[in-house]
Amino acid sequence: MTTPPTRPQPPPLPPDTSSLTRVHLLAGRPLFFPFPSGALTYSCVGCDAPCCKGQPIGIGRSRELVTIQQAQPRAPLFAVPGWNDGPLLSLTPPPEKCWFFDKNGRCRLEHVAGRDAKPTGCRLFPFSRIVTMGEALAVLPDLVCPVSVTPTAERALASTSSSHPSSYDTLALEMSRTQLPRGGHKALPAPADLSWDEALPLERHVVAAAADLLRAAPPPAFYGAFADLQHQLTSALLGVDTKPSAMASLESDIRRFLAVTEAASVDGVVELVALTGVLRLTPIDGAVVPRRAAPAMLVALAVLASVHESMRGSRRTPRTLLGLWRTQGPLLYALAHLGSRPLPLSPAALDAALARYHAPRRALVAVVDAIRDNGARSVAATVDELLRQQKDEFAPPLTADAVAMLHALGRILREACTFTPI
Ligand code: SF4
Known part of the structure; x- marks a missing residue:
């Protein structure tokens, strides 16, 4: 019996470690x-x-x-x-x-x-x-x-x-x-959980991993695996435990919560991978998101972007991703923490964060009250559980009012809460 000839395969591309091993300097x-x-x-x-x-x-x-x-x-x-x-x-x-x-x-x-x-x-x-x-x-x-x-x-x-x-x-x-000056450039505010000097190796690593993914054949078809890699790198840097595939299962939870069935296109995933490093540095409401929350927020963005590009009349470009990140950021923060158990930093911080909203809707006040009680429970409830206690208010398909409340909740979670690990 003869073995059929095999087609010669192109050699695999070497990993692109240039951004880790070669550092360009300016003055x-x-x-x-x-x-x-x-x-x-x-x-x-x-x-x-x-x-x-x-x-x-x-x-x-x-x-x-x-x-x-x-x-x-x-x-x-x-x-x-x-x-x-x-x-x-x-x-x-x-x-x-x-x-x-x-x-x-x-x-x-x-x-x-x-x-x-x-x-x-x-x-x-x-x-x-x-x-x-x-x-x-x-x-x-x-x-x-x-x-x-x-x-x-x-x-x-x-x-x-x-x-x-x-x-x-x-x-x-x-x-x-151009003889660009060494100093005098605007400072990017550091995330709440790390200084930039601590976080820069992580950011370089994320970009190098994105480069490898973009060079791979076939290109990545979904974002969750890349988000998991970011989550693991961040957890290792912060010295906290992580579950494997935590981000992939978060993507399923967000899809279920929003009742999203639209799949992202391969080109949409490729754009998000390429833009990940830029988005991670793009402030929302004037603040760069904590490094620990960034991978989960990018997962939420991947889900939202898959809906956006499926809408009739939509045209997807990298600017779409940046626009969604900036405008929907607080919503992404709330969705990113669906499986997390929020605890108030202090009752006063929670009150101050809620007081920003003139005449907040009853369901939002009820969720904030439940967060206040979370610390007194034997097992704190997750954001997903707290929202589901409001029955129809946050049932899919979400109304514009429900989304507006989730924006407010995202800001309240960011300003006035801490979490058990994502
Ligand atoms: S905005 Fe248009 S003209 Fe200006 S640099 Fe970009 S592609 Fe060129």
């Missing part, structure tokens, strides 16, 4: 790119150029202001102090189009005087949101630009190429060429 400070190298793509050809319409530009006095003033002498009249809460001046071009945007869609400053004449923020755009995370500088994409996640066929190539527009090498080189 001696480590840079952190919270997305896999080369994972984000944008094309200025055919774009409506929202970046050049009414977007505030950070302007250095010694170089950029001088250049701009030569081309547009009256521009200084429209300067405003404190760009991005930092020491730079801010100049906002007209909302219809920048003074220097020519009829061919090019920047006239760059076209006439060379790339070095272009303001730094424009030159780096969309990777122009630089924030400090302890000693490191994080480089966040500005999603005013309609970035997309690099298509499948190009992804493996882009992640090993040093010249892709969003590769770490290209971005770091451009940052050094």
Whole structure:
């Protein structure tokens, strides 16, 4: 008997550990790119150029202001102090189009005087949101630009190429060429449970794991496994116990609670994996979420995004994820803690958090009262159990009022409660 010939298999891709082993520096400070190298793509050809319409530009006095003033002498009249809460001046071009945007869609400053004449923020755009995370500088994409996640066929190539527009090498080189200052960048508030210097290795690890997932074939079909990895890494760093597949079972609980049956598309999961590092650094209500809560909130986001992309008339882009994260954040926090047992930090903290709401609905007050009683029970009830005690109020399909109460509950849980482990 002869053995049938086997088709040669391509060698497996080596794990992308570049973001763990190679650290780019800017004037001696480590840079952190919270997305896999080369994972984000944008094309200025055919774009409506929202970046050049009414977007505030950070302007250095010694170089950029001088250049701009030569081309547009009256521009200084429209300067405003404190760009991005930092020491730079801010100049906002007209909302219809920048003074220097020519009829061919090019920047006239760059076209006439060379790339070095272009303001730094424009030159780096969309990777122009630089924030400090302890000693490191994080480089966040500005999603005013309609970035997309690099298509499948190009992804493996882009992640090993040093010249892709969003590769770490290209971005770091451009940052050094613009002579971006070492200091003076807005500080990203640290999460409540770790300093940035403690959390940065975790964030780097999450991005490296995302890079591996994006290079895998076939691409990930659901988010739960990646969330579980984040949960395990976080628990190990914080020294707390975790159950295997805790995030995968949380996803089932959230789907049951919301009666969601829509499955996420593979492209939707890939986008969420690629954007995970950025979302983990994106504040909600002005605060970066605790590292311990981030994986569970991303699971809740995965469920909500699967509904959103299935709605008639929806078009999914990375901006959808960022928008849901920012606007639905408190709801995500409540859903992320469905299986957790909340205890009040203090009765006064609970009262103060509830007092923010003018005429809160009866069901919300009842849930808050139950949280107050939770500490006196032999076994504290979970958020899911406390909500189900309200019978129809939180039964699926949820009403808009029920969702609004969950937003309020999410804020109350975040401000005034502690939990037994997720
Ligand atoms: S918004 Fe992005 S893709 Fe559009 S012109 Fe500006 S940088 Fe290019």
